[in-house]
Amino acid sequence: MSDQNNSNQSSKNHATNQATDEQASGRQFTDEELQDLVASSDAGARAPIDQNVAWLISGLALLWSLFQLWIAQPQLWFGQYLPVLNASQTRPIHLTFAIVLAFLAYPAFKKSPRDHIPIYDWVLAIIGGGCTMYIFVFSSTLAFTARSGLPTTTQIVIGSIGILVLLEAARRALGPALTIVGSLFLLYAYMGQGWLIPDLISHEGLSFTAIINAQWLDTAGVFGIPLGVSTAFVFLFVLFGSMLDKAGAGNYFIKLAFAGLGHLRGGPAKAAVVGSAMTGLISGSSIANVVTTGTFTIPLMKRVGFTAEQAGSVEVASSVNGQLMPPVMGAAAFLMVEFIGIPYVEVIKHAFIPAVISYIALVYIVHLEALKKDMPALGESKSFLGMIIKFLVGFAVFGAMFTALIYLVRFLEANMAGAASTIMMVGLLAVYIGLVFVASKRPDLEVDDPNAKEIVVPTVADVYPTGLHYILPIVVLVWFLMVEQQSPAKSAFFATSLMLFIIITQKPLKALFRGGSDFGGQISEGIVDLKEGLIAGARNMIGIGVATAAAGIIVATVTKTPIGTELAGLVEQLSGGVLIIMLILVGIFSLILGMGLPTTANYIVVSSLMASVVVSLGAQEGLIVPLIAAHLFVFYFGIMADVTPPVGLASFAAAAVSGGDPIKTGFTAFFYSMRTVALPFLFIYNPALILYGVDLGTTAGVLQAIWIFVLATFAMLLFAAATQGYFLAKSRLYESAALLVVALTIFLPNVWLDTFQSPFDELPASRFVEAVGAAQPGDRLRLRIAGPDIDTGGTAETTLLMTIEEEGDAQSRIDALGLLLIEDGDAVNLDEPAFGSSAGESLADFDFYGDDPVQIASVQRPADRWPKEIFYIPALLLFAVVVMLQRRRQTKPAF
Template sequence: MRKLTGYAGLVVGVLAVVMSVYHVYARLTVYAPDQHALLFITLGFSLVLSFLLWPLHKDATPDRVPWEDLALAGLSLFCVGYMFVNYEYVVNRFPTADALSPMDMVVGCMGILLVLEATRRTIGAALPIVAVTFLAYGLAGHWFGGFLHHRGLTLEITVDQSWFTTEGVFGPPMTVAGTYVILFIIFGTFLEKSGAGAFFMNFANAIAGGARGGPGKVAVVSSSMFGTISGSAVANVMVDGWLTIPMMKKTGFKPEAAAAIEAVASTGGQIMPPIMGAAAFVMAEFLGASYTSVMIAAAIPALFYYGALFAAIHFNAVRSGLKGLPKEELPILGQIMIKQAHLFMPVVVLLALLLQGFTPTYAAIMATVALVAISWLRPKTGMGPRACLDALREGAINTIPVAMACAAAGIVIGIVLQTGLALRFTAFLIDFTYGQLLLALMITMVAGIILGMGMPTTPAYIMQAALLVPAIIKLGVEPMAAHMFAFYFSCLSAVTPPVALAVYAAASIGGANLWGAGVQAMKFAAAGFIVPFFFVYNPALLFSGSWYEILSAVATGMVGVVALAAGLEGYFLRNAAWFERLLFLAAAFLLIDPDGITDIIGGGVLAVGLLSQKLRNGAPVTDSARA
């Protein structure tokens, strides 16, 4: 991304601030334009800023906007301006029934190409390539056989569906970006500017830094807290990793383990309520449910994910004889809470408003306002006009990659709907798997990981929601569980080799071997790969059921993820023999499954493994022996 200064930097800064302020204004006043106009404005700002800030290629001049990018920004304004000039015509016409004029065709084709190029610049080439492939499929469907066959779309219908309807570029994904995502990103930026990131780190150090493997546990606490605000695994690694990874290495963690811990902890931020990744808002849109219901459903799986990671770090540290940070290097919890605890209050405000039934947009805005006011409880954290303007500017800029990903994904969704591919693919997948749910889930898992390797979580999830999730639902899975399953594996691609972007980022900081860090990351993230299968078969893990079912699922599941960590790390009370590791792993699978019979069997298997550890080679291991 370009680092513009002078007049160009001022212009871009003003545009970004205006973009943020407008979206806040649009949610607070009854005089704001309707939904169509909001999306036109969101795309207009995003396209213009994409071409002004992201260069054509990496070797371009970093501090100057060339004339061709200015021309593309101008064409973006022309295409969006055309939608406003002909607003009544665009909004009231019958899509794909009323013929497009020659100028409509020019604007539509130009707009689609601009969206694809802006997406390529901001998030890479993978999603634009997928979008172009689907556009070609729409035009050439009559050449395909089997479930891929359709009568073929004309160029006019393809352009109409992709640009002039509410099921293409301006479809549900873009609606989520322009309505919800930008406001939560702005809130997260304000939180970061207020110094909350430093508070999260100090708080984590104070409560966990002195324990065995303390720096690793600090990474879990701080990254889960910051990751739920940032919504990006890689961004979280780059913010927290510079502090946590060297700290872990200093106390004896191997570089690969340190990088894996930070990558897995950062990735979990997207599945951690109250503020999850942008895909969670898209999920709520697809489900026709409130974001609060999605947030509540995600709570138990997130608890298992981080519980397993925390236990794995502990076992890894004890097995390796690692210590925590020296007491003199630890911040004092009481002093931190006195000086900085107020910075956590806006998150509490946000969560309280969501749970009370307020809309996510209102909750995000009110939490941001509360943050600015609360920051002045301590002069050192008070956010003045300059800090607020910087937060508004960065919030808009951080929204652009998400908005462009949603716009390009909308093109894919439009083609899928227009060609009827979703229905045919659902029927094909059910026939291909012979109606076997487990096989369909395995295919969805692999697809989510592969898609997530080349694109951000949001478009990767959207692809699955369009093609794979309907088949899972038709096989009897509850919609929330089906969508959450796809969402999980879109996130976990960030720590799954061979293309594990969060691991790459962490390994570059820690000087770790990429494959070694990747394999270790998969071990640390094991609960994330296993738990989704269990909540598909038993929705109690998604807060669906009686309180007894939910509480028992949480209690036995937490024991199960600890057993899982012990089996993978090869340590519980002492170094585990191979048969003890198998017992722990078997117990983990049985206990995570929220069923009474499997819980009883799993508890017995775990007891056998622990008894074996206590009896093997004499008396139980003492603390000194563990070290």
């Protein structure tokens, strides 16, 4: 009894001390409340006191993870014993788990009970699960009825109830935003016309039966591509991240970043940026990133001189950027594969440079803040430039080792094909055991207290050996994705399988190497960690599963109504036909549509509505915008909704940690994120920034990519200095303007070149065949097409890019594009292009059967011009002038 009293008193003292520390640091929430904040948004805040109910929720989550691993394993060894499920069968099961767990884990309202599940939630869970499982159980019946256009009354009733229950589940798990947007799209599909619906996108309205059939019973709505991506890819990557975090990788990454950067001016802020970048590799949630890294880094940032709002803003900007980092990108990478139809490796290639230079610029921004405020370092100050050099050397060494590994594996496959896989697995096991042995020679990493009176900054040499084995699953993931070029699902399965093995064995192996006797106890702990990791991964997927299903409502509405094709015309009317204004409007629309939605859902919504708008509006202005650039454009702005008030969920989470004002935190974070806002505009006008058209399979292509990366990094650092008003010293207004001009010149030298020299030679349409015949393979011709619009009847224009890909005469090249010419004197009219050709897709909005013909208005071929790099010379001279002016006022080292 005495021991129990002492224990209770100790707990009370601990709680009192913790509350005192938190009050002193200005925090508004305790650690428990912050974890509840994360749970409320990511995993569900309900924690029933009835153990049977708690076990039921955990059991369902565990069963969901096991189901996903079962359908993901690539060998299908069970095919002779159990049926192999296809996509139309796995998606309903996936959504059944998500909906049932949504009602069991998420309370209906803030004041709803969290310690037990009300009866109405049990009813909703059963009804929702029944409506989704109906699609699985009666999939063959649906194929001959609803999906053949003949739904039964029973099916319509089940579909109607299913949509309502799904929207309620989305409201609970994600907030009201997606539910409201989905409901508005359903109303728009049904009504078609009204005083709030512009004439341009109005339609006759779909019948109730047609809407339910398309949205719930068919495979293009709720059970369409977004839910398919969630089922096949996203779950495995979320589970992979959850297992890594449960194993201790999250704390390892934070400690490693703090050890490497904590000694610098503003070191905690730099560590927050780098730690969030690494955490972003294993987390799909901006809010979880903020709370996970922010509870440690934000108090330390405040200790070295950042205000509460600045500290929270740095954490928000770096955590949200974690959603931009390949290979996961908040699951948007996998959706891009499906929506655009390009390989996953291509998505990673295009997304890599913008994400990396954005993080580099953020590190530089917090460095400039530290210089402006003359912030001290924690402990003995070290050189920022020295840290950069060490990082580059380490990156080069890792790259050399990875390259050597590729050659070794290729040698084994060529000379020992039968045994190559076995040798590689044995080698991987040996490396893992060796790295765990190295880790066992040092104490396990503990979570530091950022409010301790004395902060001891660890050294990299002390930290990095303790978690090198966490890198192995990431290397396996990258290996199968990039080297073997396997599917994301198979790659994630192999990486997750290795992670399952690590989480079970790392503690027993450490105990064995340390000479401990509790080997069996450590195995039990490993199994418990495995179980908790599987449960946590599934609970983190509840919101994503529901979000992708609900977002399917928007996707189906876009395909069934004119809004998808006519939104470009609406945006064009609002912008007056000025491309930059169009892009700004699209960015604002993407911000608004993305408010309150998780990464996956906001990308689905904004890409379904806006990506094609960017491409078509660019074409009307003569700018050929790659589809991947348009998707990245809307994705970046959708991500920024996590930052921007009044919603800004990540900003509110950071303010809860820092004790600052959430609205002010949001605006400051948006200011820090200006480089993220600028990047989409830059790669729309200069697709080379996303390595579009760069062949990384050649030495010349790799060198070109390195050159683009170096230039883009330099330009982005100057852009950051210009927006921060500080470079070598506090900048005067004209110096900031000069740095901005230099940065934009390096990013977009073609803008200056286009000002002085026309980019194209204009030819009359009558010379089109001649121009095609004279072109060399690799040349590009631009065709200005004009004719009646199929929807409005008015005159429409667009630009068609024709790439000469092979030798041949003019006619064979024209046939390859799919164009059918009708020469009429000096005019060249067009018949409807060949079905399925690239020209047919690009010219689908023209009416080829009207009274007025569709014709080639003009032909443009690249002009012989100066090299665009010539404008780097005046830009660098202007940069040198700024350097000389600021050197006179410089009072502290720039690095």
